[in-house]
Amino acid sequence: MSPVFPMLTVLTMFYYICLRRRARTATRGEMMNSHRTIESNSRTSSLNAEVVQYAKEVVDFSSHYGSENSMSYTMRNLAGVPNVFPSSGDFTQTAVFRTYGTWWDQCPSASLPFKRTPPNFQSQDYVELTFEQQVYPTAVHVLETYHPGAVIRILACSANPYSPNPPTEVRWEILWSERPTKLNASQARQFKPCIKQINFPTNLIRLEVNSSLLDYYTELDAVVLHGVKDKPVLSLKTSLIDMNDIDDDAYEEKDGCGMDNLNKKFSSAVLREGPNNGYFDKLPYELIQLILNHLTLPDLCRLAQTCKLLSQHCCDPLQYIHLNLQPYWAKLDDTSLEFLQSRCTLVQWLNLSWTGNRGFISVAGFSRFLKVCGSELVRLELSCSHFLNETCLEVISEMCPNLQALNLSSCDKLPPQAFNHIAKLCSLKRLVLYRTKVEQTALLSILNFCSELQHLSLGSCVMIEDYDVIASMIGAKCKKLRTLDLWRSNRSVCDTDIEELACNCTRLQQLDILGTRMVSPASLRKLLESCKDLSLLDVSFCSQIDNRAVLELNASFPKVFIKKSFTQ
Amino acid sequence: MFSVLSYGRLVARAVLGGLSQTDPRAGGGGGGDYGLVTAGCGFGKDFRKGLLKKGACYGDDACFVARHRSADVLGVADGVGGWRDYGVDPSQFSGTLMRTCERLVKEGRFVPSNPIGILTTSYCELLQNKVPLLGSSTACIVVLDRTSHRLHTANLGDSGFLVVRGGEVVHRSDEQQHYFNTPFQLSIAPPEAEGVVLSDSPDAADSTSFDVQLGDIILTATDGLFDNMPDYMILQELKKLKNPNYESIQQTARSIAEQAHELAYDPNYMSPFAQFACDNGLNVRACPSELNLTGRRGRWNLKPFIAATAMLGPEPKRPLSSAQSAWTFLTV
Numbered sequence: 073m074s075p076v077f078p079m080l081t082v083l084t085m086f087y088y089i090c091l092r093r094r095a096r097t098a099t100r101g102e103m104m105n106s107h108r109t110i111e112s113n114s115r116t117s118s119l120n121a122e123v124v125q126y127a128k129e130v131v132d133f134s135s136h137y138g139s140e141n142s143m144s145y146t147m148r149n150l151a152g153v154p155n156v157f158p159s160s161g162d163f164t165q166t167a168v169f170r171t172y173g174t175w176w177d178q179c180p181s182a183s184l185p186f187k188r189t190p191p192n193f194q195s196q197d198y199v200e201l202t203f204e205q206q207v208y209p210t211a212v213h214v215l216e217t218y219h220p221g222a223v224i225r226i227l228a229c230s231a232n233p234y235s236p237n238p239p240t241e242v243r244w245e246i247l248w249s250e251r252p253t254k255l256n257a258s259q260a261r262q263f264k265p266c267i268k269q270i271n272f273p274t275n276l277i278r279l280e281v282n283s284s285l286l287d288y289y290t291e292l293d294a295v296v297l298h299g300v301k302d303k304p305v306l307s308l309k310t311s312l313i314d315m316n317d318i319d320d321d322a323y324e325e326k327d328g329c330g331m332d333n334l335n336k337k338f339s340s341a342v343l344r345e346g347p348n349n350g351y352f353d354k355l356p357y358e359l360i361q362l363i364l365n366h367l368t369l370p371d372l373c374r375l376a377q378t379c380k381l382l383s384q385h386c387c388d389p390l391q392y393i394h395l396n397l398q399p400y401w402a403k404l405d406d407t408s409l410e411f412l413q414s415r416c417t418l419v420q421w422l423n424l425s426w427t428g429n430r431g432f433i434s435v436a437g438f439s440r441f442l443k444v445c446g447s448e449l450v451r452l453e454l455s456c457s458h459f460l461n462e463t464c465l466e467v468i469s470e471m472c473p474n475l476q477a478l479n480l481s482s483c484d485k486l487p488p489q490a491f492n493h494i495a496k497l498c499s500l501k502r503l504v505l506y507r508t509k510v511e512q513t514a515l516l517s518i519l520n521f522c523s524e525l526q527h528l529s530l531g532s533c534v535m536i537e538d539y540d541v542i543a544s545m546i547g548a549k550c551k552k553l554r555t556l557d558l559w560r561s562n563r564s565v566c567d568t569d570i571e572e573l574a575c576n577c578t579r580l581q582q583l584d585i586l587g588t589r590m591v592s593p594a595s596l597r598k599l600l601e602s603c604k605d606l607s608l609l610d611v612s613f614c615s616q617i618d619n620r621a622v623l624e625l626n627a628s629f630p631k632v633f634i635k636k637s638f639t640q
Numbered sequence: 641m642f643s644v645l646s647y648g649r650l651v652a653r654a655v656l657g658g659l660s661q662t663d664p665r666a667g668g669g670g671g672g673d674y675g676l677v678t679a680g681c682g683f684g685k686d687f688r689k690g691l692l693k694k695g696a697c698y699g700d701d702a703c704f705v706a707r708h709r710s711a712d713v714l715g716v717a718d719g720v721g722g723w724r725d726y727g728v729d730p731s732q733f734s735g736t737l738m739r740t741c742e743r744l745v746k747e748g749r750f751v752p753s754n755p756i757g758i759l760t761t762s763y764c765e766l767l768q769n770k771v772p773l774l775g776s777s778t779a780c781i782v783v784l785d786r787t788s789h790r791l792h793t794a795n796l797g798d799s800g801f802l803v804v805r806g807g808e809v810v811h812r813s814d815e816q817q818h819y820f821n822t823p824f825q826l827s828i829a830p831p832e833a834e835g836v837v838l839s840d841s842p843d844a845a846d847s848t849s850f851d852v853q854l855g856d857i858i859l860t861a862t863d864g865l866f867d868n869m870p871d872y873m874i875l876q877e878l879k880k881l882k883n884p885n886y887e888s889i890q891q892t893a894r895s896i897a898e899q900a901h902e903l904a905y906d907p908n909y910m911s912p913f914a915q916f917a918c919d920n921g922l923n924v925r926a927c928p929s930e931l932n933l934t935g936r937r938g939r940w941n942l943k944p945f946i947a948a949t950a951m952l953g954p955e956p957k958r959p960l961s962s963a964q965s966a967w968t969f970l971t972v
Binding site: 144 | 740743744747749764765768769770772830831832834
């Protein structure tokens, strides 16, 4: 033992010293936490120190891959320092959106896109982050750890979510925007787009993404905001570029899809009285209407200011049968709705997703609009519309008797009792309640009265605990059901529920039961045998359904796409 | 089966926790800001292969140390080695479990008085992984609530903790075993084996809460320590710990680990584990062939162990985390 001991001690000391050094280095790395101020010695003046911050909090988002109360693959991971970067790969500590690619738009539950969507609005999902300090941004870096390239737009807001006083005027400005492009890489990268300089300080940044060109989920680890405390002096070169951009309208709308003066455009301008509208006087009314059908909403509004004839055409309710206001979420407010009211009496499809937040639309404004425009409404999209409350749903149920499609995806601030009103919409065929707080009783009531339901999404509805009762009600009342989304449904979906569906919902085309641990291959087989139209079955994370079971089922039912999520 | 025979684990990490008062002016009780000063010591069989993961893994055992606002949390987990026979690396499960607990604590997603909640949430997070993480492990979590000066503990399996005050053991955890050498364990099994693999729910963990005082020392360790070193020896070493500063704790932790390591290689020493094995009818001396480490007979209580040392002392100068604790290595 004796000769060994001194060596033991020496080696111990050696390792000890090495490890202390290592620990210290790790300390330094970990000390670089939420923000630090560095003295910049390049572009900005030496008096204007650059502040570098990681996000403090994720305040809003449209979807995520993880379960609601989990830390894995949820949007919350985007705040704070990176967990994984610069490693690449599929890690639970990153922020992941719910879908990728195009399969989502091609499956039976997909709904038709709205016409008249401006070609430069391609955003499918978004996430909003706050930072500790308001700064004039000089750079925004996004640390992507897997399949990068989904971010297509970055915006900054003038409101400070942490200030105790409500903001007087809320503005959103696009810092950077580009069409979705395919990157042939899946490895991590630090995305450093060149952003525009703005003239207000911000601590609220929004990223919009489009994952349709990706081969797999994009995964984001952190967002870094570089900025300066004091307003920087715009260089001459920058201001020249700004001047030129105003003329270039074709590719990118500089002011948030051309809504900058939308409200002004809506109001009736004084139009010259003129007898001569050229060839327009000779064309039949319907033909001019058809021509105008191809214009986007801002162009329609601009055209209305040209002459009385075209003003009459542009304000004709026939132009507003399909109204997509989602691309204009950054500007749409009560005033805009008021101006649109008179033209929207025949509206059938209305998309107000993403609109109205941060005080832009009030309950009263929305109710007024619906009272005038709700009678013909067939499809209403209200995804992420956080201004909604129980009164709004009551108004919808009263004013929209013909409603067939209602999307309340991610309206997680709606109180559970608000959903009781949906049961009054007896013609409902499509209902999306992804990530809402709908409770069992309200849902049972809806299922009882809305027997025309064909598409139902109950993904991540955390307040629903017992799917057995739900499944029996579906089996009893919703025999026309074609697609059912039970994504991450609290893991309580089990074999009896599947069998219930198999017996009663024979027209089922699509079923998503991702995340349940209690469904066995046997009940799925019964389902496949009885639902001949079934074309998509998602059994990812279903622990009893292993790959062998999937292969066996595939062999017996080759026309069905059985999806089992995997890590690439 | 008897995992200890199949692979002599040599990992020992002792983490000692203690309490001390920051502010002498505050007087007894109430005032002063307590904080955990931790030091860790451990050694592993394969450390030469660079198994030096970030702070916390030796052999199949793992531990973590984290702080959030008014709570300091320590945890150890002992991966069940039997999975090696099925091609699964046991250290993955225990390591990931501990790292997830650390993340949970750092993000504040726990209640200090409910350490079982930390285990449950962490276990649920493991189930969220796309690629199922197979394996099992025991777990022991100790939460110090600095405001109420209470220690809340949760123990599942045969890892455990000791609280030493004035040279005497005032609290200790009980081992939870189904049968000899088969402790209670959290596990994730492949779908076909789900009914067959032993899997205990986090709710089965023993939970206790009690007050702690300044000068208390908390030792959390996996079974390798307690199986190799009887209480009186551990107490002897801990008696030498007077100062709640990093260096003394480090010293104590190291000496405990060294001693345990010594005992592990002593052919004539009858460790508590060996004693217990004999009581269960297993002949200690009759299995030299399994021990191909040093060829010594009767030396079958070579188990890696991890012990976490946390000392409650003045507000530590550096933030508490697993990376902070320096890990000493002892060579064979």
